Amino acid sequence: MxxxxxxxxxxxxxxxxxxxxxxxxxxxxxxxxxxxxxxxxxxxxxxxxxxxxxxxxxxxxxxxxxxxxxxxxxxxxxxxxxxxxxxxxxxxxxxxxxxxxxxxxxxxxxxxxxxxVKMPQDDYQKKSLEYNAPVWAIKELEKDYGRQTADLFFSHPKKQLIHIRHNPKKITSQDFEKYLDFERDKKTEYGYYVCHNTLKKLNNIDNSLFTVQSLGSMAVCMAADVQDGDKVLDVCAAPGGKSVFLSQLAKISLISCDIHPHRLELINSYKSRMGENNIEVILNDATKFIPQWERRFDVVLCDVPCSGLGVLNSRSDIFEHKTLDIINELTKLQYEIISTSSKYVRQGGRLIYSTCTILKKENQDIVNKFLRNNPDFESAPVNIAVNSLNIGNYVQLMPHISDTDGFFIAKVQRK
Ligand SMILES: C[S@@+](CC[C@H](N)C(=O)[O-])C[C@H]1O[C@@H](n2cnc3c(N)ncnc32)[C@H](O)[C@@H]1O
Missing domain, CATH: 1.10.940.10 (NusB-like)
Incomplete structure (x- = not known):
């Protein structure tokens, strides 16, 4: 052992x-x-x-x-x-x-x-040990949101329940709820928090009827507000969580891309498990412009690679992989992805920029810079049912406010 x-x-x-x-x-x-x-x-x-x-x-x-x-x-x-x-x-x-x-x-x-061993005296050192977060991350959050919010974020208890949703194309919510135990499971704005026992039981039913997906990830898709007939492009799509949900929300045509061939396999197996066989999966680097796609899409989703600090609650090893230098490099990639992808948005169409982090430099700073450099785009309100911090038209989900991970969602529209 x-x-x-x-x-x-x-x-x-x-x-x-x-x-x-x-x-x-x-x-x-x-x-x-x-x-x-x-x-x-x-x-x-x-x-x-x-x-x-x-x-x-x-x-x-x-x-x-x-x-x-x-x-x-x-x-x-x-x-x-x-x-x-x-x-x-x-x-x-x-x-x-x-x-x-x-x-x-x-x-x-x-x-x-x-x-x-004697414990440190310095306040930041003490918090760093208590929150298992490096001092730079604590300072960065305090700079962005103030001390109280930073403390609430880091001290928020780990979630014991798992968020799932039903597949609306295969089963009604009423029928699906028969599998749940509402003594311990609970309904959320878009899905359900379930205990391990329920999940174990659900593993014996047809696995296209439901899927694990965080409330925050679902909120990103709801913000896209896809309508029947929309042409949608998901530029950073693997493992396919948002692509599959988008394609279950309306009758859309959808192209899902990722830069890593092995991650395209994840989209392919997930879409076939969930029966979404119309999703076209393409290997593509979102920083390289594809002229044939110029102004062709109603909705473009940029769910960019990020530090993942917002999912610290469920992924306690984040700081094993992410340092401040890595995050600063990521911001350049994030800006390149939104800039290139915006070219694919038709007039009146919209681009959703999302991350699972709470750092301003990866979130509103990127979108604000994009809007400054692209006056043919304007920001549009994000309408979701989940409680969040509202930053102008943008929303920041926070574990202690939203009961889910720290996702950021912004919507910009071509005038
Ligand atoms: C946050 S994850 C996407 C999660 C996905 N949208 C979902 O809901 O399942 C970011 C993805 O971007 C991909 N990626 C990183 N750099 C990229 C690039 N230059 N072009 C396209 N995809 C990229 C990564 O491989 C990763 O799969």
Whole structure:
């Protein structure tokens, strides 16, 4: 069990694997009881990673070899947050160190002193450990929204329920609700939050009748307000969540693109699972202009690659992959994508720009710059049923306000 936890965490912390993917593949042959413990250790370590790093750094002169760091993180996590007796944890970690041919005496020395470490005095350092977010991210959010909102955002509890929706082309909401247990599940503006038990039961029914999709992701599609006959282009479409929902909302013709061939496969398998076989899937780089598409579309969706800070609640490993430098580079790509894609919008047509982040530099700053440089476009109101922060015509979903991840949605229209 501990070895399995180590293997999964090593993939995430040393090889930059995504935690949900590493966990899913790592747990395939594990029994239910062990699965629970391993999942708790893996997510626990990732959710407390900065705290665990801090303890290790206080007790070592030079940052340890990555294998030692992973062993130590598991041990320190169990001692601090799982109420495991210290001697038992240390014994298990020494066995693990031996198995991995690492030095048990080093592991022993650090674990024995881990409870004696003094916590930092600086406010930002303290928050960083508490929220498991780097100081730069806390400061960035405070700059954008003020201290109170930043604190509310970072301290918002993790969601235990999963958001799903029914497939309106295959089943009515009334019939679908017969599968739900409203003692624990709840209806939302566009779908349902369901518990793991309900999801388990639903896995036995026809899998084209429903799908997991976040409320925020659905809100982006609702904002597009697609109508029968619309020609729609989704320029950053993989794995296809928004494309498939759009094509279930009205009788539209839809082209879905992505830059990565392997991600096009995800769109293809999702669209066939959901029975949306009319979606045309094309490999395309959204920063390269395609003259044949110029002013041809009623709706263009730019659901651009972003830092993902808005989904911190469900993806606690975000900061393993995103640094401020990476985010600054992303803003250039985001601007290129909206600029190029806007050329495909017909007169009177609209472009939806969306992200799953809450950083202004990836959101309103990009759209404002686009509008300044393209006077033939104007911003238009985003009409959605989900509560949000309204920033002029744009909306920012926030976990503590919207009961979903931090999505940003803007609509611009060609005059
Ligand atoms: C936020 S995800 C899209 C999620 C998708 N809209 C959905 O709802 O399932 C961003 C996507 O943009 C793609 N991407 C990144 N750079 C791109 C580019 N230059 N052109 C087209 N797609 C790109 C990524 O491969 C990724 O699949």
């Amino acid at each position: 501990i070895f399995k936890s180590y293997q999964i965490l090593y993939k995430v912390l040393a090889k930059s694997a995504y935690v949900n993917i590493a966990l899913n593949s790592g747990l395939k042959s594990v029994n239910e009881k062990d699965k629970k413990v391993i999942t708790r250790i893996v997510y626990g370590v990732i959710e407390k990673n900065l705290f665990l790093e801090y303890i290790i750094k206080q007790l070592t002169k030079k940052y340890p070899h990555i294998s030692d760091a992973v062993i130590l993180k598991i041990g320190i996590y169990q001692i601090y947050f799982m109420n495991e007796p210290e001697y038992a944890v240390v014994n298990n970690m020494l066995k693990l160190a031996k198995k991995l041919k690492r030095s048990p005496s080093f592991i022993n020395a650090v674990l024995r002193r881990c409870k004696d």
